[in-house]
Amino acid sequence: MTNVAVRRAAAVLSLASLLACGRKDDGRTIVLNGRIEAPTVDLAPKVAGRVVEVKVREGDRVKAGDLLVVLDLGETALSVERDRQGLAAAESRLKDLETGNRPPEIAAGEAEVADRKAAVELAKKEVARQEALMSRKVGVPRDLDRARTDLSRAEAALKSSEERLALLREGFRKYQTEQARRDAERAATVLKQSETVAREGEIRAPADGVVLHRMAEPGLLLGASQPALTLAFANRLYVRTFVPETKLGRVKQGSAAKVSVDAYPGKSFPARVTEISPDAEFTPKPVETRDERVNLVYAAKVDLDAGWAEPLVPGQPAEVTIEAAAEPAPASTPARSSRGSGRTPRSAASTWTSRGASCSP
Helix, strand or coil: CCHHHHHHHHHHHHHHHHHHHCCCCCCCEEEEEEEEECCEEEECCCCCEEEEEECCCCCCEECCCCEEEEEECHHHHHHHHHHHHHHHHHHHHHHHHHHCCCHHHHHHHHHHHHHHHHHHHHHHHHHHHHHHHHHCCCCCHHHHHHHHHHHHHHHHHHHHHHHHHHHHHHCCCHHHHHHHHHHHHHHHHHHHHHHHHHHCCEEECCCCEEEEEECCCCCCEECCCCCCEEEEECCCCEEEEEEEHHHHHHCCCCCEEEEEECCCCCCCEEEEEEEEEEEECCCCCCCCCHHHHCCCEEEEEEEECCCCCCCCCCCCEEEEEEECCCCCCCCCCCCCCCCCCCCCCCCHHHHHHHHHHHCCC
16 A cells, blocks of 8 residues: 555544544534635746745735745846837837928928929020020030030929928828838837736735745746745635545535634634535445445535635634435334234334344444
8 A cells, every 4th residue: 555545544534533523413414524725826937037035934825916926037127128118219200100291391392392493494594595596606516415404404303302392291101100000019019028028027926815835935046837836715715524425315515514613613604515526535345344334435525605704724624514414214114924923913113123222323
């Protein structure tokens, strides 16, 4: 037999002793013993870091959101400031595009167009003058070509300035604004991711509970998913008890119950039977005799109803009083026929009583 099996058998035998020595049942209730338990969860970070501070000890009661462990994530924490600056730059770019060009920029564009128009007019006059000289046979063809080239350049510069002014008056194109908006959204997502990773440097309580185990100490390099604390949920307590085989038929799932503990004498906490195991917890032999069957017990879970204010702690011994069905009345044994005998016949009741007195319970 393994050590685990030995300890389990010892626990069941100890429980059987408690059941035998505890408060007796009446016709309407069944009294059982057990211990208060609670669901537990291991609290661990998503990323590796060195433990800086552990703010709780084993047995401390904590509230949801309380800071329990502080980690140093190293360079991971620096990415938050970098991504925050990236988001600020992206939002500034988007704001400029949505605002459009400022009036001074448009005025400068208009002045440039006016200057280009004056240059075109001057180039036209020069071309006309060179053509007049050529018509009088006093001009030089090279000067006329140069004048026409200057006019073409002035007209091209004017066209470019007019297009630029049109864009300034129209504002930025829609696709540029949409691209800037997507860039800002992407930067916000990156910052949110960095902040989420940085928050892993703090382990907080997910709910009200009691610290059962403390595995982390300052200076420990805690790996990702490596538990730092074990927390028991204080608002979801239950009692794990065992129902003897002889009383199993009187306990039903959903039966009302009351739980009492030594720490609060005279006070009981409302509860309800939520689970009954279909398998026996203790079997002495492969084939049980009638006398051995009374040693069989079945695990049961009794959940405490919400609303208590007392600081109950997992591990406390508890007594459970279950509202159970009444014990069935024993069947009467028919009277024997006295025909052919010289003895006086006995009633069925007297026959059952005499037999019952001679049988072991």
